[in-house]
Amino acid sequence: MTQGSTAASELVGLSEIRETVKRLPEAVQHTPLFRSHGLSELLGTNAWVKCEMFQPSGSFKVRGALNRIASLTDNERSDGVIAFSAGNHAMAVAYAARQQGIVPKICMPAHAVQFKVDAVKALGADLELVEGDLVARVHELIDEHGYTLVHPFGDREILAATGTIGVEITEAIPDVTTVIVPVGGGGLISGIAAAVKLHNPRCRVIGVEPSTANVMTESLHHGSAQTLTSAKSMADGLTAPLTTELNLAHVQAFVDEVVVVPEEDVRSMWEATVRATRLAIEPSAAVGVGAVRDGLIDVAEDRKVCFIMCGANTDLLP
């Protein structure tokens, strides 16, 4: 693991994460974490699931959104916030903003999952569906209105918030040997990996992304944060077309490996994970299980493997 262009001193560390544990509302901490009999049978290991999918807004994103919005200055708050997202971050910002009495501007791609579009509308956000370049449109709106961006994965407050998940895992299963995390833009793994590795350097942290939305693998390869020209996947929660230098630096510093799963296998990974866990997850949450099932991650030496069930926002289930 080598260091990128972000200095080690700029990484989000344990003290920042522990401060966030104190600040985050109790209602979004301590999501269920338990050994799954079915998953353990499927994978031939001792498999645990961290159920962020049960969060308000249906994904882990609510931790970061609440933490980031709580950190706004009065001026930022009165000028308004904006977020862009394929869905889970949009839902989380809409939820968190509503909790704090703000109506956020939310930009989603026109091809976003209908379930997530409907949810953002229902939470009362000011929604805009964007046909072309999502990020360009967001910056246009920021220039025009002076909005503050609630970044989907690159803000320190987001990383410190996802770090609280790592704290919960190491507290509940101190002898966990591997933590497997789905990767989109890298916000989830950046925080979890910091918390886990700084607590126990011998625990492996492995990221998984789909072959058709592999911005982290590309960024690791190039040694700098890349932007993909296209990022689409059945695992729509992982389709961020970009990452940031902060996320990349965290992955370089704290992640053992980022594994790529073939897009054409995501459906079967999702079906197998729902059958084995009996959790009504979205496809994004299944790529870690799929990677182990298909031999892309070897868990033969593991005592306890923890999978992050990152979200459950899908209309594919009843």
Place this chain on the structure above:
Amino acid sequence: MTQGSTAASELVGLSEIRETVKRLPEAVQHTPLFRSHGLSELLGTNAWVKCEMFQPSGSFKVRGALNRIASLTDNERSDGVIAFSAGNHAMAVAYAARQQGIVPKICMPAHAVQFKVDAVKALGADLELVEGDLVARVHELIDEHGYTLVHPFGDREILAATGTIGVEITEAIPDVTTVIVPVGGGGLISGIAAAVKLHNPRCRVIGVEPSTANVMTESLHHGSAQTLTSAKSMADGLTAPLTTELNLAHVQAFVDEVVVVPEEDVRSMWEATVRATRLAIEPSAAVGVGAVRDGLIDVAEDRKVCFIMCGANTDLLP
């Protein structure tokens, strides 16, 4: 609540249940129990879920099956065991017997859910699909082969085992005010109600059964254990066509009310429960949530309501 033909001294009590807590394997105790944000929102109450659906064999039935088979004499064990069931008890007996090195005879109705038939086969049981009278066929086989019946809900060991679920609930949420339990033949509610009521008489215990499989309501009405000529429901786990005097006596002694939900509403109850809880349950597990949603159970005065997610064996999900 009046007493039926089973004397109070014959009911399964707390000491028998607590002995069973000590005897049951740790692996099937302490299933996840947590507050569901989505369900609490849907129902406007503080809703908790007891996830028996995560058990080996996919339902609570494994507790009773393991306990009953462990109690067999050497002679009973060598002569073989038999069970009849629409599915969940069949799967549990097949699983528990295999754990203890026995191949059980299992009779299932010919119209049983394919998922459950396949699972029983996969567990290596000696399966027979019965077109006509299931119970008559089982007694024919017992007369012929000297099998011991592992009753789906009427044995003391079954009630003591389902009672351990009640112990776990009262230990984890001492201030629970209502526990809502799906009812088929009554094995689940008999044990839970005894454990909960003998621990805290003020906590309500409410049963729920479908209108087309309402043997407990009929039995309460007649004051004796009835057998229905027909019991069919989308909630196939609740289609026991009969109950026993022991189950009825437990319901009379410990259950506040048994509520009937219209069969035609079960699908919508199931869909709403999966959406709200993000648990991939079978329809049987949804009737309690449905009864509250549709105003058949009033929870306005409740502090904490606990729903038993009894099973997850269905091929209706991916």
